[in-house]
Amino acid sequence: MVTLHDVAKFSGTSVGTVSRVLNGSPHVSEVARLRVLRAIDELNFTPNRAAQSLRTSRTTLAGLIVPDITNSFFGALARALARELWAHDYGLILADTAESLEKQTEALDALGKRGVDGLFLVPTTSTRDIANPLNIPLVTLDRTLADLPGVTSDNRQGTSLAVSYLHGWGHRRIATIVGPTTCSTAAERLEGYATTTRALGIYSRSLIREGPFSYAFGKQAMEELLDEPTRPTAVIASNDSQAIGALHACAGRGLRVPQDISICGFDGSELASHLSPSLTSVKQPISTMATHGARLMLELIETGTAGSGAVLLTDLTIGESCSVPPSH
Amino acid sequence: MVTLHDVAKFSGTSVGTVSRVLNGSPHVSEVARLRVLRAIDELNFTPNRAAQSLRTSRTTLAGLIVPDITNSFFGALARALARELWAHDYGLILADTAESLEKQTEALDALGKRGVDGLFLVPTTSTRDIANPLNIPLVTLDRTLADLPGVTSDNRQGTSLAVSYLHGWGHRRIATIVGPTTCSTAAERLEGYATTTRALGIYSRSLIREGPFSYAFGKQAMEELLDEPTRPTAVIASNDSQAIGALHACAGRGLRVPQDISICGFDGSELASHLSPSLTSVKQPISTMATHGARLMLELIETGTAGSGAVLLTDLTIGESCSVPPSH
DNA sequence: GCCGCATTTGGAATCGTTTCCACGGGCCGT
DNA sequence: ACGGCCCGTGGAAACGATTCCAAATGCGGC
Numbered sequence: 001m002v003t004l005h006d007v008a009k010f011s012g013t014s015v016g017t018v019s020r021v022l023n024g025s026p027h028v029s030e031v032a033r034l035r036v037l038r039a040i041d042e043l044n045f046t047p048n049r050a051a052q053s054l055r056t057s058r059t060t061l062a063g064l065i066v067p068d069i070t071n072s073f074f075g076a077l078a079r080a081l082a083r084e085l086w087a088h089d090y091g092l093i094l095a096d097t098a099e100s101l102e103k104q105t106e107a108l109d110a111l112g113k114r115g116v117d118g119l120f121l122v123p124t125t126s127t128r129d130i131a132n133p134l135n136i137p138l139v140t141l142d143r144t145l146a147d148l149p150g151v152t153s154d155n156r157q158g159t160s161l162a163v164s165y166l167h168g169w170g171h172r173r174i175a176t177i178v179g180p181t182t183c184s185t186a187a188e189r190l191e192g193y194a195t196t197t198r199a200l201g202i203y204s205r206s207l208i209r210e211g212p213f214s215y216a217f218g219k220q221a222m223e224e225l226l227d228e229p230t231r232p233t234a235v236i237a238s239n240d241s242q243a244i245g246a247l248h249a250c251a252g253r254g255l256r257v258p259q260d261i262s263i264c265g266f267d268g269s270e271l272a273s274h275l276s277p278s279l280t281s282v283k284q285p286i287s288t289m290a291t292h293g294a295r296l297m298l299e300l301i302e303t304g305t306a307g308s309g310a311v312l313l314t315d316l317t318i319g320e321s322c323s324v325p326p327s328h
Numbered sequence: 329m330v331t332l333h334d335v336a337k338f339s340g341t342s343v344g345t346v347s348r349v350l351n352g353s354p355h356v357s358e359v360a361r362l363r364v365l366r367a368i369d370e371l372n373f374t375p376n377r378a379a380q381s382l383r384t385s386r387t388t389l390a391g392l393i394v395p396d397i398t399n400s401f402f403g404a405l406a407r408a409l410a411r412e413l414w415a416h417d418y419g420l421i422l423a424d425t426a427e428s429l430e431k432q433t434e435a436l437d438a439l440g441k442r443g444v445d446g447l448f449l450v451p452t453t454s455t456r457d458i459a460n461p462l463n464i465p466l467v468t469l470d471r472t473l474a475d476l477p478g479v480t481s482d483n484r485q486g487t488s489l490a491v492s493y494l495h496g497w498g499h500r501r502i503a504t505i506v507g508p509t510t511c512s513t514a515a516e517r518l519e520g521y522a523t524t525t526r527a528l529g530i531y532s533r534s535l536i537r538e539g540p541f542s543y544a545f546g547k548q549a550m551e552e553l554l555d556e557p558t559r560p561t562a563v564i565a566s567n568d569s570q571a572i573g574a575l576h577a578c579a580g581r582g583l584r585v586p587q588d589i590s591i592c593g594f595d596g597s598e599l600a601s602h603l604s605p606s607l608t609s610v611k612q613p614i615s616t617m618a619t620h621g622a623r624l625m626l627e628l629i630e631t632g633t634a635g636s637g638a639v640l641l642t643d644l645t646i647g648e649s650c651s652v653p654p655s656h
Numbered sequence: 657g658c659c660g661c662a663t664t665t666g667g668a669a670t671c672g673t674t675t676c677c678a679c680g681g682g683c684c685g686t
Numbered sequence: 687a688c689g690g691c692c693c694g695t696g697g698a699a700a701c702g703a704t705t706c707c708a709a710a711t712g713c714g715g716c
Binding site: 008013014015016017020027028029032051053054055056057 | 693694695696697698700701702703
Binding site for chain 3: 001003004005015016019020022023047048050051052053054055056
């Protein structure tokens with residue numbers, strides 16, 4: 001392994017000077033800088049991270065804890081985040097909790113002990129009993145947690161958008177299938193739904209179903225809704241899995257989408273656009289989320305001061321699954 | 329930060345002894361071991377990874393390079409691998425190449441420079457022009473690459489299984505939509521298809537379409553196949569995205585699946601089982617792949633000797649998308 | 657009772673970087 | 687012309703672990 005010392009010897013300078021060049025210190029003459037750079041190139045020198053870490057107590061490593069990396073939404077988030085961090089010479093260590101709070105705690109602890117410089121967390125639930133292991137910069141993504149800095153979508157605005165869109169088609173009985181409200185995103189989506197339907201005078205408690213973010217629950221909830229005395233003409237789900245479940249529940253009852261009932265998803269996954277009918281869905285700005293998150297984190301690491309986080313506006317991806325309500 | 333020194337002082341021993349306890353050296357008296365353990369516990373000591381790395385030149389960090397982490401297949405692989413490695417106290421750094429060979433090379437280089445102890449690679453193409461950066465243990469997953477040790481599914485057996493299954497239903501014109509054959513998995517799947525159809529005497533060159541592992545190509549290829557003078561009665565795709573594309577191409581032509589045509593996927597993603605009709609698909613043993621891969625890697629790191637890799641048998645997940653061919 | 661061997665222990669060197677301190681030399685102002 | 691400054695540089699200490707070497711201890715055999 002070629003070290004700073006070798007570079008110093010080769011370039012006829014000292015380790016101090018080489019290090020200064022490496023770190024872009026201004027206190028180095030142009031001629032020395034060039035000789036050092038040449039030597040670095042010649043010897044194909046790469047600084048030893050372990051030694052740097054030991055000296056500076058920074059690892060240029062961040063951790064990402066997600067509840068389910070097989071979900072393409074989190075996959076896309078991880079990809080964007082990793083790319084952003086690479087660009088700043090940070091590595092990203094992945095941990096998947098499978099929606100288990102216990103595993104989340106373990107991951108937090110393990111990553112903390114490993115000495116990552118910062119931790120991105122998509123919390124399983126929004127209850128604030130997590131221990132910030134070693135006072136490491138912590139940034140939440142997608143789902144918020146207490147007063148931690150984080151980047152999230154404007155979930156209220158998202159469902160509001162969906163409600164307005166459906167209302168615009170003429171729907172009046174708009175139901176919602178919502179995720180577990182222990183999770184901030186689900187709670188906010190429900191809130192946006194409630195606020196907007198109330199404002200439009202079409203709110204009804206009986207049109208709300210709360211449960212897991214899963215295909216199975218989407219299906220079950222949809223079946224319940226279809227059993228209501230006056231069935232809804234449109235449904236807004238809290239993610240695309242639920243929406244697909246709902247879609248299939250309708251298919252199972254012989255209902256056509258969107259002729260008989262309209263369905264709107266949440267996430268805007270690529271998958272959803274490949275269904276038939278393709279899903280109309282509230283689309284979250286995943287890569288912006290990653291970019292902002294990374295920026296926030298780097299700021300937090302470098303300066304120690306918390307930027308305030310961000311709430312990103314969502315968009316509606318128009319598919320074929322929403323249309324006018326059936327005439328009655 | 330509490331160090332070895334502090335522990336030594338607290339326990340009335342020396343750094344040497346503490347280190348020996350930490351590393352399970354046998355040359356430590358029972359009484360000393362207990363005092364040290366007690367001190368470690370009391371002071372809540374955690375060894376500093378950077379210092380360990382510097383001294384031992386091992387980072388207990390591995391890298392994973394995948395072509396597309398938003399694909400739930402690779403998501404599942406990453407999750408299983410991460411879990412397995414955590415259990416052995418290794419962290420996993422994620423890199424996503426978005427199927428770009430250039431990004432793959434960059435990632436290989438960056439992870440090498442970062443000093444990971446080993447590298448898991450799902451290569452974008454199987455052409456062997458990648459440079460193993462610093463002679464780091466390299467294990468391929470899913471897709472093979474030259475003579476590198478790796479773990480893969482038995483893709484020939486997989487398609488063979490699918491062909492036999494469809495043949496058993498009575499199908500004789502069985503087509504295949506295959507991934508890019510620069511990729512080993514696609515090449516092998518094609519091979520298994522060709523071998524088995526030939527053995528059954530139903531091979532026909534005109535029933536093969538090769539292209540990207542994408543929804544779009546699946547759809548396009550299916551449309552081409554449907555335009556053939558004598559259309560196939562069954563199709564085997566090379567992954568689930570292609571299969572869904574094929575499904576939609578059929579739907580677009582008013583063909584019912586499986587009454588008019590049978591479709592079989594490859595991967596066995598959860599998504600596929602949620603379609604209607606649910607997809608019959610060749611299922612790969614993802615977590616076994618991760619377990620074997622991790623085992624291989626750890627062996628390679630500890631002993632330097634390459635285990636031979638493994639080829640894992642696949643299974644068929646029966647869905648609703650395959651049935652008897654239409655009577656003619 | 658003493659010598660020697662085996663077992664445990666303490667302490668120092670080492671890994672490769674960053675950073676601080678001290679020194680030498682050129683330049684400016686008086 | 688001389689004193690003070692500032693800039694560039696070399697060298698050494700420090701980060702916190704592992705590991706080697708030598709010393710100390712205890713034990714059995716003669």
